[in-house]
Amino acid sequence: MNVHMPEIERFPSRDEAEKALELLRVWAGSASDVEISDLDPLISRLVPGQEVSNYPALARAYPEDFEADEAYKASMPDLQNGPSSLIRGAKQQIQHVGISNFRLPIRFHTRDNGDLTLETSVTGTVSLDAEKKGINMSRIMRSFYKSADETFSFDVIERTIDAYKKDLESFDARIQMRFSFPVIVESLRSGLEGFQYYDIALELVDVGGVRKKIMHLDYVYSSTCPCSLELSEHARQFRGQLASPHSQRSVARVSVEIDCAKSCLWFEDLIDLCRA
Structure with a gap:
């Protein structure tokens, strides 16, 4: 056997x-x-x-059959979510860290022309606790994309900021959305009309649980240079010389804190106040 x-x-x-x-x-x-x-x-x-080579000869051709499956993703290093003992240097809180100027089309309500879809530049930041090594900045974008299909208002921005504060476990946060808002404006003398673009920003600031909703407007206008005006008048008075002061481009940066519990302040309302 x-x-x-x-x-x-x-x-x-x-x-x-x-x-x-x-x-x-x-x-x-x-x-x-x-x-x-x-x-x-x-x-x-x-x-x-x-x-004694510390760097092996690596393949130069990318493998066509490579696929990042779940096992491969799980093997990748994740320094952000590792233990705080990995932090080197002084442990200091950072007030603002995030992502700036990522662009996407956003739909806004308007007073006069229904809804408009405008290219919008978004900046999102959060505070960073001293015990944390950093943030995954793509989470800010992903939190924003969850609401990107909606017509935006401060209510939508609040839901977005709630989402990424939760995702990033942060205390303070800030979102700012900048866009160029088109308005048909009548000329001063001829009565003809044309588009004028105004740089507007909507900002939601959350500090210590207290939130402020702010609308910023960069109002561009023409003004007379005061130095040029004085020199022109001097030439007229003392030399009998015709002289013309020149105009200059000026920007009035207007920031208004919004109380959404009261009447709505439209983009056009703020522009009209500056033009009045």
Whole structure:
């Protein structure tokens, strides 16, 4: 009767390991870089002359069949979510850290022309506790995209800021949305009409649980240079010389804190107040 004994798992001896290493060195000495990389890039360190190399020869061709499956994603390093013991240097709180000027089309209500879809530049920041190493900035964008299909108002911005404060476990947060708002304006003398674009920003600031809703308007207008005016008048009075003061482009930056519980302040309302 034949008795099959189960194979007993054992570790190779040192002599066997030395023979295997010698065989691997012989193979690596005649193999190409591509063959070595396909088997294991670390084998390149066994090639004579590369014993102290700390950087193996890597494959130059991108593998067409590579797929980042769940197992591969799980193996990737995540320094942000690692232990706080990995922080080097002084542990200091950061007031604002985030992402600036990512652009997407946003739909806004208007007073006179229904809804308008405008290219909008978004800046989102959060505070960073001293015990944290950083933030995943793409989370700010992903939080924003959850509401990007809605017609925007401060209520939508509040839901967005709630989402990314929760995602990033932050105390303070800020969102600012900047866009160029078109308005048909009548000329001063001819009565003709044309588009004028006004830079507007909606900002929601959350500090210590207290929120402020602010609308900013950069109102561009023409003004007379006071220095040029005085010099022109001096030339007229003292030399009888005709002189004309020149105009200059000026910007009035108007910021208004919004109380949404009261009547709505439209973009056009703020522009009209500046034009009055």
